[in-house]
Amino acid sequence: MEKPSFLQRLFESVSRRPGGVPRAAIRDARRAVSLCHALLSERGEVSGAHLARDALAAYQALEGESLSVFFDLLAEEFSPDPQMVGKLAEAYRVNPSQANLVGLQQAVEAPRGKLFQRLNMAPGGTGQLVEMRRRVMREVKLKPQWAGIEADLARLLASWFNRGFLTLQRIDWHTSALVLEKLIQYEAVHQIKGWDDLRRRLAADRRCYAFFHPRLPDEPVIFIEVALTRGMSAHVQPLIDPSSPVCDPADANCAIFYSITNCQEGLRGVSFGNLLIKQVAEDLGREFPRLKTFATLSPIPGFRAWLAKAPKLVQSETQQAELEALVTDLDKPDWREDDAMRERMQPLLLRLCAHYLLHAKHREEPLDSVARFHLGNGARLERLNWLGDTSENGMKHSAGMMVNYVYRLEELERNHEAFAHDHRVIASRRLETLARESLLSQPPAPDQKPLEHA
C-alpha cells in the first residue's frame, strides 16, 4: 500500500540538497503514517480505540518538518485512486444512473476521510482533528498539494459540528474555571484583562452564551457577550469597565451584543454566529419581556484602511485635498484633545463612515467584514456612534467610531433576502442621510451609482 517511489524521491531529495528534510523528521512522519495505515486496515477494525490512540499520539508528536512530511504523505498515500475515479466518472457520463452516481461518490472519497473517522475514536480525537485543519489551513496556500486534506477535514467538521449537535450554554460565575480561562484567552474583540475584568462581564446585568460540542465539553466553539442596558449603548468602554455599577437586569430595555468570538480557527467557514445571535435574542426575549431592542455595538474594522485610499476615489482636487488633510489629522496622536480639531473632524468622519458602510463594496458585498456578517444575517445598520471605542485598537481601525446593527427577529428573513439577492444594504434614514452628505457622495457625481472599490 505504501508507495516507495515517493519515499525514494524523498530520500533522494535529502541526499541531493544539503539542508533538505532531516532523516529524523522523515522517520517520525513515516512512523505516524504507518500507524495510520494500520488503523485503516483490517487490524484497525478490530483493535478499536487502542490503535487510534497510538496513531494520534504519533501524529501529535510531530512538528515543523516532520509534520510537513506527514501531510505530504497524507496527500500522497491517502488520496482517491485516480484510475478508479476516471473509470467511474466515465461510467457516470455514459449513464448518469443512481447506481453510477453512488459508485462515483465512493470513488472520489479519499481514504483519509475514513482515517479521520477512526482517529476520532481516540480520546481527544475531535479536538485534534480541528487542530489539524488549523495547521493545514495555515500553510495550504504555500502547499497546494494539501488542498485535498483541507477539503476533507472541512467537509467532515462541517458535518460533525452541525448546529443540531451543538448546545447553547449560559456562561457565568457558576461555570468552571477551565472554561472561563478560555474566554480570557480567546476574546478577540475587547480584550479581557484578567479574572476581575471577566467577573464584571458575567455579572447580573451581563450575559454570556456559548455553543459547545458534546465531545468538547470544555472548549467553547463560539461565544457572545451581551449587556442588558437602558437605551441602546453608544460607547463600549462603560460596558467593559470592571468598576462600573451593576444594574438590575429587570429594568433593561436593550440587549447589546458587544462581542462575538469564534474560538476555533480550525472551524473557520463552519458558521454559527448567525444562529447564536438569533437564539440568544429569542431566549433573552422570553426571560426579559421588557427588552425591546436587540442590537450590536460593533467596530468598523476596515474604515481607516479604506479612508487612506479614499482620496483616490474622488476627482475634484479640493475634495482630494480635504480627504488627505483628514487622513493626516487622524494620524496626529492628540487630535481628540484638541477641541477645535475634533469638532471639525466629527461631521466629516461620521459622513464618510456612513458612506463607507453603505457603499464601499468588494464585488457586490460590503467591504467591511463586520458589516458583511451582520447585514448577511438580516440585521439593519442603525446608528453611528462618535468616539464609541476610544481604545488604541478602536482608534487605529475604526477612527474611534462604532456602529449599532439592530436585530429585529421579524424582519431578518426579509432583510437577508434583499441583501442576498439584490445586494441592498438595509440602513436607518439617519445613516442614509449621513452617507448622502459625505464628501464622496455629494457634489460631483453626475453618475448616481456609488463607486465600487476593491
Next chain:
Amino acid sequence: MEKPSFLQRLFESVSRRPGGVPRAAIRDARRAVSLCHALLSERGEVSGAHLARDALAAYQALEGESLSVFFDLLAEEFSPDPQMVGKLAEAYRVNPSQANLVGLQQAVEAPRGKLFQRLNMAPGGTGQLVEMRRRVMREVKLKPQWAGIEADLARLLASWFNRGFLTLQRIDWHTSALVLEKLIQYEAVHQIKGWDDLRRRLAADRRCYAFFHPRLPDEPVIFIEVALTRGMSAHVQPLIDPSSPVCDPADANCAIFYSITNCQEGLRGVSFGNLLIKQVAEDLGREFPRLKTFATLSPIPGFRAWLAKAPKLVQSETQQAELEALVTDLDKPDWREDDAMRERMQPLLLRLCAHYLLHAKHREEPLDSVARFHLGNGARLERLNWLGDTSENGMKHSAGMMVNYVYRLEELERNHEAFAHDHRVIASRRLETLARESLLSQPPAPDQKPLEHA
C-alpha cells in the same frame, strides 16, 4: 430548480392509469418538498431552526403514497447536476490535481446532503433522519431510483454516529422507564416478557450496557446483556429465568454475553457491536478482577436450514439416508422426551453442528451469521452446548444447541487477521475434533478440503 417535466409526467400518469397516485398525496409531498427547497435557499440560511422544524413536520405528516412521491422528488430534484459532474470528472481525468479532485468531490455531492444537515437543526431531526433511512431501505430494492438517497443518508449517519461520539452507559434499575421500555421493545434475541423479566436481567449479577448518541439521549443505539457467573454458561434458560436466585457478582469468574441487539434499523451497516463487546469486557475486567473468561452464549441460527439441505451434500447413500432420518426425527414434536431417541441424536447433531460452524461457508465466509460476526471480531469458537436453548425459537433454528464464543482480548487482533486474510476459523480442539467426526467429514472425502456450500 423544480422540474415541471417530472411533475407533468406524474400528473399524466395519474390521469393515465386508474388507481394512480391520488392528487392529495402529490400535493402533500409537493408541500414538503417546497419547504425543503426553501430550507436549502438563502432564506434557509438565516431562518435557522424554524424553517427546519416546518419542513420536518411536513415530511413527518407523509405516509404511504405521499411518502413515495416525496422520495421520488428527493431523488429527482436534490441530486447532483450530471452536466457538472461530467465536466469536472473530465477535468480530473485530464489533470488529476488536488484542486480538480476537490472540485469533483463537491460536484458529486447531492444537494440533499446539505438538506439533511439543515433538517438536523430541528428538534428530533437526528432521530427522523435515522428513521428516514429505514423507510428508504425498506423499499429501495423495488425503487432503485432511491439508491442515491439511501447512500447519502448512510454516509451521513456513519459520520454522525462515529464511535467517538457515542457514550457507553450502564443500564440498570436506576435508568429511566423511558429507556427501559425500549429494551423490552427492541430485545431481539431472547424476548423480555415484561417489567419483572427485565428487572431480573438488571439485578446485581447481571449487567446491561448500551451506546447512546448525545442527540438521542432516550434511544439506545445498541445494547448488550451480560450475566456474571461461576463457570461458562451452557444453557440460556437459567440466565433469563426471572425467578432465578441473584448471586454475588464478586464471586463470578465468567462474564457471559447472552444477548446483543442493534436497536436502530436505520443505522444498519454502521457497526458498533464489535466495539461494544470489547469495551464492556475491558470495563468489567477492571471492575471485577476475578473474571477470567469473557464469552458469549449464542444461537446457531442457520443450522437447521443448512441441515435440511445437508443430505444433498453427501454422496454415500447410507449417509444420505441417515441425514434424512435425522431431519425427519428433528421435526417430531416430542423427540426430546424420548430418552432413546435423544441419546441417539445427540452425538450426531453435535458433530454436524460443529462441522456446520467450522466448514459451512458462503463464498469464503462462515454461512452462520452469528459465527460470522463473532469470528470477524476475533473471538474463538469454544464449546457447543447440547440443549442450550430449549425455547421454541431455539429448537426451530438451532436444534436447541448453543455455542460459546470466547473473547480473549490479547488474541483478538491475531484471530481477526487470520480470519480476514486466510478465512481461518479459530476454534477449540474439542470443536475441531467433533467436526472431524461428523457424518459429512468422515468417511468418503479423499479430497481433504471441506466442501463449500451456498
Next chain:
Amino acid sequence: MEKPSFLQRLFESVSRRPGGVPRAAIRDARRAVSLCHALLSERGEVSGAHLARDALAAYQALEGESLSVFFDLLAEEFSPDPQMVGKLAEAYRVNPSQANLVGLQQAVEAPRGKLFQRLNMAPGGTGQLVEMRRRVMREVKLKPQWAGIEADLARLLASWFNRGFLTLQRIDWHTSALVLEKLIQYEAVHQIKGWDDLRRRLAADRRCYAFFHPRLPDEPVIFIEVALTRGMSAHVQPLIDPSSPVCDPADANCAIFYSITNCQEGLRGVSFGNLLIKQVAEDLGREFPRLKTFATLSPIPGFRAWLAKAPKLVQSETQQAELEALVTDLDKPDWREDDAMRERMQPLLLRLCAHYLLHAKHREEPLDSVARFHLGNGARLERLNWLGDTSENGMKHSAGMMVNYVYRLEELERNHEAFAHDHRVIASRRLETLARESLLSQPPAPDQKPLEHA
C-alpha cells in the same frame, strides 16, 4: 456506663420463666448495644463511619425478640441521668437564667440522641433511623418504656426533614424504575395495578410530584398525583383508567389532585402534604396560565362508619327507622343496579354526607380525617359527587361518593385561621344547603347547635 443490674434482671427473668427471652436474642441485642456504646465513646469520635457502619449492621440484624431487647436497652442505658436532670431543674427553678436553661437543656437530652447522630454517618443511616421510628411506634403503646426513644427520633427526624432540605421533583416516564416502582408500592388512595397503569398516570395530561430528601434520593417522602382536566372532575374512575385518551394539557382549566400519599410511616407527624399541594398548585399555575381551578377529588373515608351510628343521634323514631333502613339498603350488594332504589337513596345520602362533612366533629375538629386535613390547609368544601368512586373501597367507606376541596391560594390563610381559631368549616352554599336539608338537621332540632359525635 452499662448497667449490669438490668442485664442481671434480664437473665434472672430468663431463668425464672419458661418461654422467656431466648439467650441468643439477648446476646445479639447486647452485641449491637456494645457497638452503640463504643460509637458514643472517645473511640467513636475518631473511628468515623466504620464503627457507625458496624453498629448499624448489628442493629439491622436484629428482629423479633432481639429487637425488643435492643430497644429496652436503648431506653435503659441511653436515657438522661435523672439525678443530673433533677439537680439542674432545681437550679433553673431557683434562678431561671439563660445559663441554667442551657444547662438543663443539655441534661435532658438523651445520649441516644447523639447516638442517632453518629449512626447517621453510616451509609443508609438516615433511612434506617426512619425505619427505626416506624418499628418503635408500632409497639410503643404496649411498651411505654420506649416513649422516650420515639420522642427523640421524632424530634430528630422533624429537624432533618425540614421542608427547607426537601426538593420537589417531578416524576414522569423519565424517572428511574427504582423510584417508579416505589409509587406502585406506596400508593395508598387508588391502587396502581402495574406499569401500564402507572404509565397512564404519568402521561401528558397528568402530573406527579414528590418531595425527596438529599440523603434518600430513591425514596419519595410524599407524592401527589394530579390530573389536568376541563371542568372539575366528579368521578375518579375515568381519571385512573389506563385506557382513557390522553388530552392536551394546554387545554385544561382544572388541576385535580386525586391522590396524595405519605410514603414513610416512620415520618408520621412530620407533615408535608400541606406544603406539597401549595407548591404544586403554584408551579402548575405558572406552567399553565389557563388553569383556573385547583381542587382535590377526595374520598370521605369516615362516612359509612359514622352513618352506621347515626340512627342513635336522632330522637324521632321515624327518622331513626328511616336511617336504619338506609344503612340496611347500603349493605345490599346490588342497590346500584336497582334504579328505583338508587333514586330513592341518592338525595338522602347526599344530604347526610353533607351534614357529616360540615357538622360531624371529634372534639372541635371534623370527624372525617380527609376533611380535617384539607380544611386545616385552608381549602374549602366545594361539591359532593354522587357515585364518584364506585370501587369496592369507595363503596365500602364513602358509599361511593367523593368530594372536591378547592384550593384558592389567595384565601388559604383566611380560611385556615377561621378553621383554626373558630373551628369554622368553609363550604360552598350548595353544600351548606344540602346539609341543612338532611334528616339529621331538618325537623326536630329546637337546639340549633349541631350534635357532636365521637
Next chain:
Amino acid sequence: MEKPSFLQRLFESVSRRPGGVPRAAIRDARRAVSLCHALLSERGEVSGAHLARDALAAYQALEGESLSVFFDLLAEEFSPDPQMVGKLAEAYRVNPSQANLVGLQQAVEAPRGKLFQRLNMAPGGTGQLVEMRRRVMREVKLKPQWAGIEADLARLLASWFNRGFLTLQRIDWHTSALVLEKLIQYEAVHQIKGWDDLRRRLAADRRCYAFFHPRLPDEPVIFIEVALTRGMSAHVQPLIDPSSPVCDPADANCAIFYSITNCQEGLRGVSFGNLLIKQVAEDLGREFPRLKTFATLSPIPGFRAWLAKAPKLVQSETQQAELEALVTDLDKPDWREDDAMRERMQPLLLRLCAHYLLHAKHREEPLDSVARFHLGNGARLERLNWLGDTSENGMKHSAGMMVNYVYRLEELERNHEAFAHDHRVIASRRLETLARESLLSQPPAPDQKPLEHA
C-alpha cells in the same frame, strides 16, 4: 405572646439615657420580631415559604443596634416558659418516668427552635442561620442574655450539618469560579494570592477536597489542600510556589496535608476536620496505591508566645540567661542571614520546640492548638523541620519551624485513646530524644513530671 413590659422598659431606657437605642432601630427590630411571631403562629403553618421569606428579609435588613434589639427580643419572647419548666422538672423529680421526661424535654425547648426551623424554609435560610450564629457568638460574652440563642442555634446546626449529610467533593479547575473564589477568600493557613496561585494548588500533583452541605452548594464547609510528593515535605514554600514544576502524581509516595481551613465561623464547634483528613487519606490511598505516608506539614502557632515566657519556667539562672538571650536573638531581623548565629540557634530551638510540643500543656491537653487537633485525631508527632516556613507569619509564631504529624489509619484509634484517656502524646523517637535534650528538660529537674504551663 408579646411582652409589653419589656418594650416598655426598652422605651423607658431610651428616654432615660441620652444616647440610648434609637427609635428607628427598635421599630425595625420590632417589625422583624412581629413577622417571627406570625411565622410561629397558625398562619405560619399554612403560609409556607412566603412568610418565612418575609421574616428572613426583615431580619437581614437589621444591623448594629437594631440587630442587638432583635436578639434581645429573641431572648425575651422566644424562650421557654419558666413556670412550665419548673412544673415539669418537679414532676420528673417526683417520678422520673419516660412520659415525664418527654414532657420536660418539650418544656425546655425554646419556641425560637421552631422559629429557626420555619425560617429554614426560606431560600437562603440555612446560610442565614449559620450567619446568625456567627453574629451571636461574636458578642455573647458581652451579652450573656443571648447564650440561649447561641445554644439553640449550635444544637440545631450540629444536627443539620451531621457528617452523614455532607458530601465530599474534589475541587479542581473544573470547579465553578463561584466556589474557587471562596477558597481564595477563606484560606487561613497559607494565603492564596490570586487565580494563578490557586491554579498551581489545583494542578495534577495537588489535591483539594471540601465538604459541602446539600443546601449550600456553593459554600464549602471546610476544605483541605494536599500535595502529592516524593518524600515527606519539610518546607512549605516549595509546595505553594506558583512557578514550581508539576510532577506526575503517579510517582508520589507521600500525601502532604499542608492546609486545612474551616470556612464557616457560624459552625464553630461542629467539627469535621478529623473526618475530612481520614476520608481524604482513604480515598487517595485507593486512587494511588503507591502512597505510603499521609502526613501534615503544620505550623506550631503557639511556640514563640510560649518561648517568651519560658525563662520563668527554669530555676537555674544560667539557663534563664540563655533562654532570654535566645528570645532576644530571635527578635533580631536578620539572624537567619548570620551563619554563626543561625548555627548556634538551630539546635537550641529545635530542642525547645520539641519540648514545647511534647510537654507544654494547658490543663492536661497540649498547649499548642494545632498539636491538640492532630494528636486528638490519633496522629503522631513525627518530625520537626528547621526553616520549614520562612514567611513572615511562620517566623513570627513558629520561629520558622514546621512539624509533620503522620496519620497511620491503622493506629489512629489506639493513639487517640491513649491521648484521650492518659493524655499521652504519641511522638517519634527522634522527637522524644530532642525534647529530652532541651534546656528545659535537661539538667536540673529532680521532679520527673514535666512542668505545666498556662
